[in-house]
Structures are given as structure tokens and as C-alpha cells.
Amino acid sequence: MTLVYTHENLTLVMNINTALHNAGIKTQIKNQYAAGGRGEIPCFETWPEVWVTSQFQLKQAQEIVANIMSQEHQPDWYCQKCNEQNGAAFDFCWQCDTAKPH
Numbered sequence: 333m334t335l336v337y338t339h340e341n342l343t344l345v346m347n348i349n350t351a352l353h354n355a356g357i358k359t360q361i362k363n364q365y366a367a368g369g370r371g372e373i374p375c376f377e378t379w380p381e382v383w384v385t386s387q388f389q390l391k392q393a394q395e396i397v398a399n400i401m402s403q404e405h406q407p408d409w410y411c412q413k414c415n416e417q418n419g420a421a422f423d424f425c426w427q428c429d430t431a432k433p434h
């Protein structure tokens with residue numbers, strides 16, 4: 333398995349994971365429940381991580397992650413159904429799967 337993305341913000345990590353999942357890439361989340369737990373653990377050691385389980389899908393996964401990160405400077409959009417805030421790189425609301433409004 334190979335680590336493709338990690339961030340202190342679990343929402344961002346889950347967004348990446350959802351994007352990879354939507355592309356048919358098998359992933360595994362590590363440390364998903366570590367953040368916000370015991371305060372004495374150094375934060376950087378408990379960041380949630382996205383791992384790609386198949387080497388065969390690694391290159392595609394890295395391209396998707398790079399594409400998402402390159403669009404991070406664009407404004408977020410708000411879901412018309414549940415008002416969730418979503419990153420510009422995402423075509424579907426991470427919370428309710430509603431398509432991004434055009």
C-alpha cells in the first residue's frame with residue numbers, strides 16, 4: 333500500500349478518499365478516528381491518511397490527488413440540498429452526493 337494524501341482536516345482527507353473511490357480506486361483510511369482523541373498525542377502523528385491498496389492504481393490516484401490539490405485555491409461551493417461547504421475540485425457534495433450546481 334502507498335500513502336497518497338494526509339491532512340489534519342479529516343473532511344479534506346475524506347473528500348480525497350471519495351474522489352478516488354468515485355474513480356474506482358481502492359483505498360484505505362488510516363487514523364480516521366485518531367484525530368480529536370487523546371490530547372497528549374502529537375497532532376502530526378494522528379493525521380488521517382489515505383492509502384491506495386493497489387500499486388496498479390497508484391499513478392491514477394496520485395494524478396487525481398494532484399489535480400484536486402491544484403484546484404484548492406478556487407472558491408468552495410455550497411450544496412443546494414444540504415448547504416454543506418465543498419471544495420472546488422469536487423463535483424459532488426461529500427455529505428449527500430448531490431451534484432455541484434452549474
Ligand SMILES: [Zn+2]
Nearest residue numbers: 411414425428
Ligand atoms: Zn449536500
